[in-house]
Amino acid sequence: MNFGFKIINWYSENKRDLPWRNSSDPYFIWLSEVLLQQTRVDQGIGYYLRFINKFPTVLALANSSEEEVLKLWQGLGYYSRARNLHFAANQVINEFNGEFPTQYKEIIKLKGVGEYTAAAISSICFEESVAVIDGNVFRVLARFLAIDPPIDSTLGKKEFKKIANELIKTHLPSVYNQGIMELGALVCTPKLPDCENCPINNSCISFSQNSFLNYPVKSKKTKQRKRYFNFIIINHFDKYYIQKRVGKDIWQNMYQFPLIETNSEMIEWNKAFENISIDYISETIKHILSHQIIYAKFWFAKTNTLDFKAASNWELLELDELKEKPLPKLIENIFYEYPQLSTK
DNA sequence: AACCCGGGGCC
DNA sequence: GGCCCAGGGTT
Structure with missing residues (x-):
């Protein structure tokens, strides 16, 4: 046979x-x-x-x-x-x-x-x-x-x-x-x-x-690139800003909190946010992808100034609306990690 | 041909 | 930490 x-x-x-x-x-x-x-x-x-x-x-x-x-x-x-x-x-x-x-x-x-x-x-x-x-x-x-x-x-x-x-x-x-x-x-x-x-x-x-x-024989080995993501979670009258990821990168067309990517874990806090008071900074979260290791920090901020100037590609959404958007696992996980982001 | 694209399970 | 998973698209 x-x-x-x-x-x-x-x-x-x-x-x-x-x-x-x-x-x-x-x-x-x-x-x-x-x-x-x-x-x-x-x-x-x-x-x-x-x-x-x-x-x-x-x-x-x-x-x-x-x-x-x-x-x-x-x-x-x-x-x-x-x-x-x-x-x-x-x-x-x-x-x-x-x-x-x-x-x-x-x-x-x-x-x-x-x-x-x-x-x-x-x-x-x-x-x-x-x-x-x-x-x-x-x-x-x-x-x-x-x-x-x-x-x-x-x-x-x-x-x-x-x-x-x-x-x-x-x-x-x-x-x-x-x-x-x-x-x-x-x-x-x-x-x-x-x-x-x-x-x-x-x-x-x-x-x-x-x-x-x-067996089987494989020649190439994958190398991982390190990236440093700083997300800012801005509470504005109990709504939150999010942005859609565009361009040729991971998570294309999915949503995230506004992101500042840096070349190292250090971040010189951007002047664009100098009027925002940061309440809390998360621990560094290591998120592993096949070809990247992402070190992410979440900056929790709050601003109730009526004329807060958001970036043009930001959307202001209720938590419930935000969670209906397609989210990368790294972002989805935050809702479980931080009770203040749980839906009432 | 080389590089890019997620997340999870297993050792 | 490394490897692999019912691979495919782009450059």
Whole structure:
């Protein structure tokens, strides 16, 4: 019995019962796939259920606002996924006459849909024979065949793609693709893989060499940049100023308290705020992102002068209104940390 | 090809 | 602290 049949048999007996399985509606599969990009299944399930409840159809999603979608995405990270999801829903309505595209070459035209997601949708929903290659597949194939080229190199990607698309032949694409990913997620895990219970352990090269933890090979390592954020929380007659993040940076189109970013933890208090009395300064909060370490301080201030001059891009909102905006986790957390910001 | 984009879980 | 997660877009 070969690789693919063993995986399919294993999958049929061991697959998890996930909310988007047992459906082949491309809208649901697309939504689940985008939600799960760089995201663990356990983390994505709740978001998936809330999304299909609020946006049962691609038309409902297209008719919403980007801000609504970002709000529902809040806390999950990689928010370009949410913006692109909303954009792509409108592509389906306007460029595909409201019908979700059915072929890989069309599906991949949707914003936020790359090779992996197009392969997943076209195979799972339409049985197109194109192999998915995600982190799980890289790991399973790299270990099974002891493939040395790094998965983040151009050469490596080409080789994995060639092998994956050879292995999927003669198998039902939807089952094979989900099977190999499920094996990577449940058995061939990054750390402590369960090789004893793996259906293909007797022909796994790295297992026979006891070298499975050396695979997959990766060449690049992520480096983190340090940033220093000073947010000022200005109470103005029990309303608060916020601003929308624009430009090409983290948390694009989400909201925050007015921010002064500095090059070090020291801040020379800006003259723009010399008329504001600071009541309290928070401890430094370390907020870790994949490529950045943010050291944040929150400056609590109050001004009840009627002619307080706010910056032009600030909005003055009630706490309740503020919390309806899409907020980065760092900002959302503040409401739990500081009781004075809890809604009455 | 290199860089950018979140947040959480696990060791 | 480092690695990884059902990756994709931009430059």
